[in-house]
Amino acid sequence: MQKRGKQVSNQPFKKHVIYKKDKWNMLNVEVQGSKIVLTEITDQWGEECHTFIGRPAMLHWANERFAKDKFEGTDEEWQAIMDAFKEV
Numbered sequence: 001m002q003k004r005g006k007q008v009s010n011q012p013f014k015k016h017v018i019y020k021k022d023k024w025n026m027l028n029v030e031v032q033g034s035k036i037v038l039t040e041i042t043d044q045w046g047e048e049c050h051t052f053i054g055r056p057a058m059l060h061w062a063n064e065r066f067a068k069d070k071f072e073g074t075d076e077e078w079q080a081i082m083d084a085f086k087e088v
Helices: 055-065 075-087
Strands: 006-008 014-022 025-032 035-042 046-053
Touching (some): 014 075, 035 055, 046 055, 055 075
Antiparallel strands (some): 006 014, 014 025, 025 035, 035 046
């Protein structure tokens, strides 16, 4: 994985890369004022967008989407993803 939780500063909104495995498997979060737009791209499902009205709703979604007991990866990868969400 690359670029976990890094902010890209040349965007008009704050954009965060939660994880990026390659150009077909990534999750980005863009903060647009009080609105948070999450874009998940996978080679299996394509592109999905979720819009949240605030950080608590996004963190709730993240805890359900990346449930530790169902996560297919290492504990370190799971922790890095959750830490990246908390930095948003």
